[in-house]
Amino acid sequence: MWKQTGLVLAITLVGLGPGSAEARFGKRSSPPPSSNPGSSPGGRPSPSPGHGAGTPRPRPAPSGGYYAPGYFSPYGYYGNPWHRYSYFDPAWAWPFMGPYVPSYGRYYRYSQPPPRPVLGVEDAAAQPFTTSFQADGAAVTEGYAVGLGMQTDGERFGFGIDLNLFNLATDDGTGGRDSISLLSVAPSYLVVKQPRVTWRVSAGLDAAFAPSVTMAGPGFGTNARLGLLGPLKLEANAHLTPLPYIQVRGDAGLALDLGHVRLRAGYRATYLDDQGVVDGVRNVDLFRGPFAGFSLVL
Structure with missing residues (x-):
């Protein structure tokens, strides 16, 4: 025992x-x-x-x-x-x-560790931010213009940078070329966000780099996109700088969505008035013409 x-x-x-x-x-x-x-x-x-x-x-x-x-x-x-x-x-x-x-x-x-959480379809499809990079070229009066831009959008708020470069013939008969650069940096807000319709408004800082002066002031803009048929959409943009110089810019055209690439084409016009800041003489220019370009959406 x-x-x-x-x-x-x-x-x-x-x-x-x-x-x-x-x-x-x-x-x-x-x-x-x-x-x-x-x-x-x-x-x-x-x-x-x-x-x-x-x-x-x-x-x-x-x-x-x-x-x-x-x-x-x-x-x-x-x-x-x-x-x-x-x-x-x-x-x-x-x-x-x-x-x-x-x-x-x-x-x-059977003893085993708990299963790993599976990412749901809705969570996988949800993207908190979308970013688009755009580039286009335009034929304008007395020269040409190149547009570059970047726009990041969240659920409602976003941020955009827009740069327009003008290469123009001189207006006084001298040799060489004149260049004007217009820069816009602005936060934005999506007022309407639907599968077929989007409407964005923005407010920020604008700057103009001219041959003899550099000016900066507040800028306001708006952008709208309307779905027409399948991937074909109608786009329109407008921008205003009230002071110390006046800038009024607008364009309208068609866009074709091809997944991450969007093809764009339309007509653009830019009105500039320096309000006589340089020498007291008011100088006004109007550049208009067709444009074509593309956007890369990520």
């Missing part, structure tokens, strides 16, 4: 020590016999197959032929709580196995 008790305690201490024997040696071993109140009088452990039992009781195995080590009791067969597959009573095995999911059958559960 004392020898059996000492043997059970020794095996128990080894099993509860740092690092289980099964994990360390990597092999399957039968657990020690366990006592239960209804097995035999005197609290002695019931005999197991191959140890003096008159009629060996076959050890049941889980469906699929996979063998899980364990022991018998009046409440059923209990598997090794440290094994990946076990046949158990949930009330008894829950503190050992834990609420593992998913469940394979009524008594078989």
